[in-house]
Amino acid sequence: MLCQICGKTAASVHFTEIHDNQMSEIHVCERCAEEKGLHTPARKHKFDIADLLAGMVDSMTTTDDDRVGHVQCERCGLLYSQFRETGRVGCAECYSAFKFQLRPLLRRIHGSVECKAKRPARDNGDVSRSRQIQRLHDELQRLVEREEFERAASVRDEIRRLQSEPPEPAEKE
Amino acid sequence: MSPDPGGLGPPRDFGELVSRASPWLSGDGPHGGMVLSTRIRLARNLNNVPFTHRARDEQLQGVVANVATAARSSPSFDHSLLLQMSDMSPLERQVLVERHLVSHELGDGTRPRGIVIASDERLSVMINEEDHLRLQVMAPGLQPSEAWSVADAADDDLGQGLDYAFSDDIGYLTSCPTNAGTGLRASVLVHLPALVILKDIHQVLKSVMQVGLNVRGLYGEHSDWMGNLFQVSNQTTLGVTERDSIESLDRVTRRIIEMEEKARDRMLRDARVQLEDKVWRGYGELRYCRSITSREVIERSSVVRMGIALGLPGLCPIRVVNELLILTQPAHLQRASGGEMTQAERNVYRAGIVRERLEAAERDAGHAA
Ligand SMILES: [Zn+2]
Numbered sequence: 302m303l304c305q306i307c308g309k310t311a312a313s314v315h316f317t318e319i320h321d322n323q324m325s326e327i328h329v330c331e332r333c334a335e336e337k338g339l340h341t342p343a344r345k346h347k348f349d350i351a352d353l354l355a356g357m358v359d360s361m362t363t364t365d366d367d368r369v370g371h372v373q374c375e376r377c378g379l380l381y382s383q384f385r386e387t388g389r390v391g392c393a394e395c396y397s398a399f400k401f402q403l404r405p406l407l408r409r410i411h412g413s414v415e416c417k418a419k420r421p422a423r424d425n426g427d428v429s430r431s432r433q434i435q436r437l438h439d440e441l442q443r444l445v446e447r448e449e450f451e452r453a454a455s456v457r458d459e460i461r462r463l464q465s466e467p468p469e470p471a472e473k474e
Numbered sequence: 475m476s477p478d479p480g481g482l483g484p485p486r487d488f489g490e491l492v493s494r495a496s497p498w499l500s501g502d503g504p505h506g507g508m509v510l511s512t513r514i515r516l517a518r519n520l521n522n523v524p525f526t527h528r529a530r531d532e533q534l535q536g537v538v539a540n541v542a543t544a545a546r547s548s549p550s551f552d553h554s555l556l557l558q559m560s561d562m563s564p565l566e567r568q569v570l571v572e573r574h575l576v577s578h579e580l581g582d583g584t585r586p587r588g589i590v591i592a593s594d595e596r597l598s599v600m601i602n603e604e605d606h607l608r609l610q611v612m613a614p615g616l617q618p619s620e621a622w623s624v625a626d627a628a629d630d631d632l633g634q635g636l637d638y639a640f641s642d643d644i645g646y647l648t649s650c651p652t653n654a655g656t657g658l659r660a661s662v663l664v665h666l667p668a669l670v671i672l673k674d675i676h677q678v679l680k681s682v683m684q685v686g687l688n689v690r691g692l693y694g695e696h697s698d699w700m701g702n703l704f705q706v707s708n709q710t711t712l713g714v715t716e717r718d719s720i721e722s723l724d725r726v727t728r729r730i731i732e733m734e735e736k737a738r739d740r741m742l743r744d745a746r747v748q749l750e751d752k753v754w755r756g757y758g759e760l761r762y763c764r765s766i767t768s769r770e771v772i773e774r775s776s777v778v779r780m781g782i783a784l785g786l787p788g789l790c791p792i793r794v795v796n797e798l799l800i801l802t803q804p805a806h807l808q809r810a811s812g813g814e815m816t817q818a819e820r821n822v823y824r825a826g827i828v829r830e831r832l833e834a835a836e837r838d839a840g841h842a843a
């Protein structure tokens with residue numbers, strides 16, 4: 302197949318363009334693609350995802366009240382209608398602000414909305430450390446009740462040490 | 475993962491970095507004859523800064539500074555190199571894109587963006603791409619599990635010093651909801667010439683997509699699979715653990731490899747002479763060409779790669795073919811030649827590099843014999 306722009310060289314770059322709801326295929330040579338700034342399969346792939354997403358959002362919300370578009374994230378100011386256009390949310394808070402719109406969308410994309418991701422290291426370190434401190438506190442109380450003051454003192458020192466330490470690396474399972 | 479084979483130590487600047495071959499192209503990983511590389515990518519954002527496309531430049535500059543600081547105190551990023559896109563010329567940025575270190579989005583260089591590259595180039599983190607952080611691990615051959623361990627540890631390292639955007643009910647919060655949850659994209663680059671030649675590829679691609687993985691041609695689309703290279707990756711990031719995604723990619727890739735092996739066996743059995751002829755003609759064109767397009771390099775190196783994987787004697791190591799794919803791209807050529815070239819000049823220059831590399835490989839083989 303020859304390039305649709307210069308008509309001379311074999312087409313090696315292929316695009317699917319969506320325009321006015323019409324899908325058309327474009328085949329061009331590397332040189333023309335470079336000149337017209339059409340390059341890179343990676344970039345094209347990205348557009349595909351955004352298109353797909355925008356399409357999904359649209360088909361989901363056409364039945365919704367128009368007011369949905371005016372829902373706004375208080376932190377970054379993004380309107381839901383802007384997310385609908387770009388497929389990108391504006392900040393972490395957007396996930397709460399658009400919760401009712403995003404949840405069904407996430408379910409459609411991923412088939413699930415259940416969080417199974419690893420926890421951030423900082424968080425993890427803190428969680429495990431605070432658990433450890435809680436355990437030591439319980440032990441300290443028991444020791445004091447039994448009047449084992451010497452051991453209680455060393456447990457108390459251990460608690461102080463943990464509380465003053467910088468966050469530790471996460472524990473690996 | 476083994477240290478830098480050249481023993482040159484970590485690169486000190488851009489010039490030193492790009493003067494050596496990317497270690498993940500070594501071809502010595504598991505199933506290196508069929509799987510070029512494995513890539514892990516983790517998307518992370520900082521909690522209190524708007525996502526990249528919505529942040530102001532000074533906020534993005536702050537993200538670059540924070541990530542660089544976190545990297546400096548991470549063992550994973552010992553001796554790493556921070557490159558700011560604004561300090562680099564468009565050509566230099568394009569070289570990084572061609573080396574798969576930097577995405578096109580990051581490479582545009584108009585906003586405060588950067589990349590921290592660990593000493594062996596297999597681990598890096600793009601700053602202010604679509605997400606504030608895109609941690610990336612590249613490994614030769616099929617090793618998703620090993621690459622994940624490196625990414626996981628580096629993520630924990632960085633996560634000590636950074637406040638990631640994370641919610642208990644979703645996970646990592648990303649600019650695009652397609653990445654929310656684990657933020658993980660694991661992919662392999664596989665070479666499937668026999669399945670393409672025998673026209674079984676569509677069936678294979680369809681079945682891969684049916685099990686929930688994504689697959690696409692690296693170059694070209696649809697019926698035009700240039701170079702017979704395919705990227706297989708996980709699709710979903712919610713409702714699955716990172717391990718789930720890694721294991722399913724590993725399992726499905728092994729299944730694809732088996733099918734490709736069967737197809738190659740069938741070709742060897744039914745058409746050995748034609749197959750060997752195709753391989754050696756491809757090699758001959760690369761070895762003696764005087765002008766060659768990048769498309770031709772991709773296509774001829776595909777048959778040569780298959781010949782090497784089949785164990786035909788006398789061909790170059792697979793590393794040489796891998797490196798040709800990177801070195802013969804436009805920005806690499808222009809940087810090597812030191813000036814702008816017309817397309818015709820570029821084809822001639824490219825041919826010179828291809829011949830030189832193969833000749834050197836033949837010389838090395840001669841010394842070894
Ligand atoms: Zn053209």
Ligand SMILES: [Zn+2]
Pocket residue numbers: 374375376377378379390391392393394395396
């Ligand atoms: Zn927001």
